[in-house]
Structure formats: structure tokens, C-alpha cells
Amino acid sequence: MTTSIPIIAFSELLLVTIQGDVSDEQLEALRAELCERIQVTRAKGVLMDISGLTLVDSYLSRTLVALTTQSRLLGATLVMVGMRPDVALTVVDMGLRLEGVNAVATLEQGQALLRRLALASGQEGGHGHHNT
Amino acid sequence: MPTTPQQSIDQIFTHHEPAILEGWMCEQVAALTSRQDLMSTAALRTQSQAFLALFTLACRDGGLVDITGTPWAPVLDFLADLSSQRAKLGFTPSETATFVFSLKQPVFARVREELGADVGTLVDDLWGMNVLLDKLGLYTMELYLKSRETVIKHQQLDMLELSTPVLNLWQDILAVPLIGTLDSSRMQAVMENLLGAIAKQGSPIAIVDITGVSAVDTEVAQHLLKTAAAARLMGAQCIISGISAPIAQTMVALGVPFGSVDTRATLADALAQAFAQTHRQVVVMEPQAY
Numbered sequence: 001m002t003t004s005i006p007i008i009a010f011s012e013l014l015l016v017t018i019q020g021d022v023s024d025e026q027l028e029a030l031r032a033e034l035c036e037r038i039q040v041t042r043a044k045g046v047l048m049d050i051s052g053l054t055l056v057d058s059y060l061s062r063t064l065v066a067l068t069t070q071s072r073l074l075g076a077t078l079v080m081v082g083m084r085p086d087v088a089l090t091v092v093d094m095g096l097r098l099e100g101v102n103a104v105a106t107l108e109q110g111q112a113l114l115r116r117l118a119l120a121s122g123q124e125g126g127h128g129h130h131n132t
Numbered sequence: 133m134p135t136t137p138q139q140s141i142d143q144i145f146t147h148h149e150p151a152i153l154e155g156w157m158c159e160q161v162a163a164l165t166s167r168q169d170l171m172s173t174a175a176l177r178t179q180s181q182a183f184l185a186l187f188t189l190a191c192r193d194g195g196l197v198d199i200t201g202t203p204w205a206p207v208l209d210f211l212a213d214l215s216s217q218r219a220k221l222g223f224t225p226s227e228t229a230t231f232v233f234s235l236k237q238p239v240f241a242r243v244r245e246e247l248g249a250d251v252g253t254l255v256d257d258l259w260g261m262n263v264l265l266d267k268l269g270l271y272t273m274e275l276y277l278k279s280r281e282t283v284i285k286h287q288q289l290d291m292l293e294l295s296t297p298v299l300n301l302w303q304d305i306l307a308v309p310l311i312g313t314l315d316s317s318r319m320q321a322v323m324e325n326l327l328g329a330i331a332k333q334g335s336p337i338a339i340v341d342i343t344g345v346s347a348v349d350t351e352v353a354q355h356l357l358k359t360a361a362a363a364r365l366m367g368a369q370c371i372i373s374g375i376s377a378p379i380a381q382t383m384v385a386l387g388v389p390f391g392s393v394d395t396r397a398t399l400a401d402a403l404a405q406a407f408a409q410t411h412r413q414v415v416v417m418e419p420q421a422y
Contacts (some may be wrong), residue, residue, distance in 0.1 A: 001323035032269065034284075065345070080365075080367070081367070082331075082334075082366070082367070083365050083366045083367070084331060084366075085324070085327030085328055085330070085331050085366065087365075088361075088362035088365040088366045089323075089327065089358070089362050090277060090328065091362070091365055092358050092361045092362045092365070098365060103337065103364060103365050103366060103367040104336070105330060105331070105334035105336060105366055105367035106367075107333040109334065109336060109367060
């Protein structure tokens, strides 16, 4: 039995921290649990800290895109925080496209981005403003 | 009693070393008069004396034909040191080779003096000596070139490090000014430096300025795009500034998809864009009344 990826709620946001190697099962579980948590907490933003992620494969990047899309459908914006340079280069080298995924370098920037999007929203779901 | 060429040569060296050294010094000083700035006559004399001593020993023990044997090893080592030393000091290749080749004249003169009567031995000796000194001279050249190559390689590495600084242009704004010729290895260094700085400082904006770059090929363009894509994944927006008209034309001709990257004409425009993006404003102050 693997441990699940923790989801922490704070100030109307959800914080997901991915550390080290994650299995496909863990990611699958995360997708289901994140949906549930967004619905329960009515969170408008999800900060996904991937600074501890050292390896990325096509499944993981597909999951990131899926998490972004399903969060949006539930009214929350997902922001990736702190991807490492080598991981970013791998993603680019593998030709993986993380389309529609928001990315920032630090948690503060993530919070600021979500705040801005919340202010600008109302008419739209509030995604894609950060030129990703 | 007839002597074999080898015996006579090594005797000549043993018995007339000081005279040969004098003659050799004269030759070298005449040839190197312009290089007094790089090496003093005294230092040259010390060097020549040391070489002659080693050379005499090698001639006696190792023969004149095969210079790859153990007896010749000290001579070759000496020449290797000399070549690399002279390459670093700034001697030209011919000046370096002159060290060995200028030994011919005094040696030949001495051999003629000693064996003048015996024409057959004289010709054999001179020929053997000639071939030997040519070999040593070529060896010197080869090592000279090798050490020059090493110097060039070091300089390339230095350039690589010097040429890719990541500047903190403003709070939250990084800049990389690229100058000169871009190649793949340099772009790789730029990419790693920039992404590393983004990760370390969490900067949301990175400006890559290529005003000083004369030409960009497909590979370099791909590297630029890759850097921008990776930076975006890390949460930083890449702005490329200073694309010159010829480079813009090349990019279009090559069909590089620059559409996904922010580009600005000048570094100033890029900075203005960066300020706007980080919610900053530059305000012109009213002149103070005196």
C-alpha cells in the first residue's frame, strides 16, 4: 500500500506537494482526491509544489495537464510551483507539451497569480493569463 | 685505425663541447636577436648548455639513428619542456625550431675540421647528423603545436565562462547579454546558467539580449526556443530582445517558430515590457524649482 500525496487546505487554497518519485497509482489517486477536495472546500486555486520532483515522464506530464483541466472544470485554477531546471529541460527535450498549465517559480508568486486571476475573473474561468 | 661514424661523432662532442656551444650560441643569438625581449642570452646559454650535455650523452649511449630509444628520452623530454615553454612565451614556430636547427652549423664545421681528410667518413657523418637534427627539430615543432593547441583550448573554456553572465537587471528581472558568435556548447552553457539562476532567485522574467550576436543558425535558434520553453515551465517568462534585421530575416527563412516567444526590438523595450509585467512603472520626475 503506497502513501497518498498530501493535499493541504489553507486560506481558500489547496496545496499539493509532490516529493521525489511518485508512482502512477499515487497520481491516479491524486486525481480523484483533488476533485473531491475542490468540490468540498470550494477552493478557487490549487498550488502544486513540484520543487521536489526530480524525474518526469510522459504519464506524469499528462497527469499534470489532466489535473489542470479538471480543476478548471470545477472552478479552480491550478498553478505549478518551482519546477527544477533539469526537469523543465527534460520536459522540453521529450517534446512534451504542458498546454494550459500555469507555472510560477515560488509559492508567493503562485498566491499572487491566483489573487490576480480571482480579481480578473467573474466573466471567465480565469486561466491562461500568465502566458503559459 | 678507422673509426665508425658513431664513435667519431661522439668523440667530437665529448672533446669539443665548449667550442660547439660557443658556435651554437653565436648562431642562436644571431637568429634570435629580435627575441631578446622574451629570453635573455644568459638564460639561453644555460638552456643550450643543458641540452648539449644531454645530447652528448644520448649520442654516446643511444646512437644517431633511432631517437625513440631510452637513451634519447631525456633529450626528448627536454625538448618537450622547451617547446611548451616557448609556445607560452610567444615564440614563433620557426624561432622555436631554430633552437635545434642552428646546432647544425657549428657541429658540421667541427666535424669537417676533425675529419676533413677522410671524405667518405665526413659525408657519412654529416648525413647522419643532419638526419638526426632534422628529427629533433620536427619533434620540437610537433610539441610546440601541441602546446599551442592546449593554450587555445584553455582560452576557449575561459571564454565560455566569461561570455555567459546572468545579470540581475532589476528585482525579479534577470538578463543575459549575449555577444559574439553563438554555438551549441555556448548556448548550452547559457541555458544552464539562466535556468539555474531562475530556480535560485525565483525571477518571473528573464531577458535574453542578442544585440551583440552577429548570426544565428537553426541550432542556436532551437536552443533559444528550448530555453524559453523550459523557463516558462519553471514559471519565468523569457523575452528575447535585440534581434537584428538580418537575424530576423534568417529566422523567417529558416522557418523557426518564434511566435510562441516574446520578442522585443531593443533591451530597453524588453525592460519596459518586464516592468509592465511585474506591475512597475517608471515615472519622470518634475524638475525641482530652485
